[in-house]
Amino acid sequence: MSVVEEVQKYYGETLQSSSDLKTSACCPVDAMPEHIRLVLRDIHDEVKDRFYGCGSPVPPVLHGKTVLDLGCGTGRDCYILSRLGGPDSRIIGVDMTPEQLAVAEAHVDYHRQKFGYDSANTEFRLGYIEDLAALGIEDNSVDIITSNCVLNLADDKAKVFREIFRVLKPGGELYFSDVFCAQRIPEVLRKDPVLHGECLSGAMYTEDFRRLLAQLGCQDFRVMSKGKIDINDPEVEAKIGMYDFFSITIRA
Numbered sequence: 001m002s003v004v005e006e007v008q009k010y011y012g013e014t015l016q017s018s019s020d021l022k023t024s025a026c027c028p029v030d031a032m033p034e035h036i037r038l039v040l041r042d043i044h045d046e047v048k049d050r051f052y053g054c055g056s057p058v059p060p061v062l063h064g065k066t067v068l069d070l071g072c073g074t075g076r077d078c079y080i081l082s083r084l085g086g087p088d089s090r091i092i093g094v095d096m097t098p099e100q101l102a103v104a105e106a107h108v109d110y111h112r113q114k115f116g117y118d119s120a121n122t123e124f125r126l127g128y129i130e131d132l133a134a135l136g137i138e139d140n141s142v143d144i145i146t147s148n149c150v151l152n153l154a155d156d157k158a159k160v161f162r163e164i165f166r167v168l169k170p171g172g173e174l175y176f177s178d179v180f181c182a183q184r185i186p187e188v189l190r191k192d193p194v195l196h197g198e199c200l201s202g203a204m205y206t207e208d209f210r211r212l213l214a215q216l217g218c219q220d221f222r223v224m225s226k227g228k229i230d231i232n233d234p235e236v237e238a239k240i241g242m243y244d245f246f247s248i249t250i251r252a
Contacts, residue, residue: 031227032056039083042114043076044107050100051076053148054199054247055177055225064088065143068167070129070160070176071095071150075104078122079111081146087117092142093124094135101126130159132167142167147176149247152202158212165216174221174252179203179229182244189240200231200240206248213252221252 032040036058040048052073062085069078072093082091095101104124112120127135129150145164154160164174181203195201213221229245231237 033058035084036080039080042083042111043079044110046103047074047076047079047107050074050103053077053177054179054229055148055249057146057148057175057177057249058084059144059146059173059175059251062086062089062144066090066141067092067144067146068132068137068142069093070145070147070164071153072104072124073097073100073150075101075107075122075124077146077148078104078124079107082111082122083115085121087115087119087121089121091122092137093122094127094129094132095124096126096128098126130154130156130163132163137167139166140169142172143169144173144175147178149178149199151176152179152199152204153196154202157204161212161216165218174218175224175250177225177247177249180206180209180246180248182206182246184208185240185243192239195236195240198236200236200243200245203245218252221250224249224251 033056036056050073053076057077058080062081065085067081067085067089069081069091072078072095075093078091078093082089085091093101093104095104101124108120108122108124111122125135129147145168151157151160168174179199179202181200182205184205185201185203189195190201192201213219226246226248229247231241231245
């Protein structure tokens, strides 16, 4: 089974709610800024229950912006962005797991009505974050890209970041939360499907991330928040507990 197929199975079938996760990576509600917590009250329960993010990557300026959310899952962050961006914003969610997108798409009209919009400003596309061109997302067409604990799951991270900078407009913004590791993880652990699905074995080594962005022409990024991740499962702890993992929100 390929890495892509393993991730699709883990998030489409194995995990049924955020309580099934084996680490503390999933962002607790009380860690969110108050204005986001207020919006979260209006998000449908089914959308929230199957959320697997590790942070709160919501940029401060959203009004009227075109925002692309990579690995949107059930659309929780898309709907938060939709509400904060207002009816003139455009939110595009991309995910490769049909079961997750089905939940997101089922609640488009619910959130349109909840937010008092005449028409929905959210749309969802089934596909791969490594190939946004296949989804019709053009060069220099997006103001902001967000992602929440997904980029670590990509097998070819360099390809993902090349696509990110291809579709961002000049002066555009990448604002994402993800799992990072203080050390480089060996190949034997990166192949473990549970460790990968739990966002651990695919975590980027912080220095490799810095070098990759520099190679792509992005010399400056800011750490907006950082928190250590606890492993709550003894079996997972035995396999990879010797490494230090962090949930980091980055603005570039």
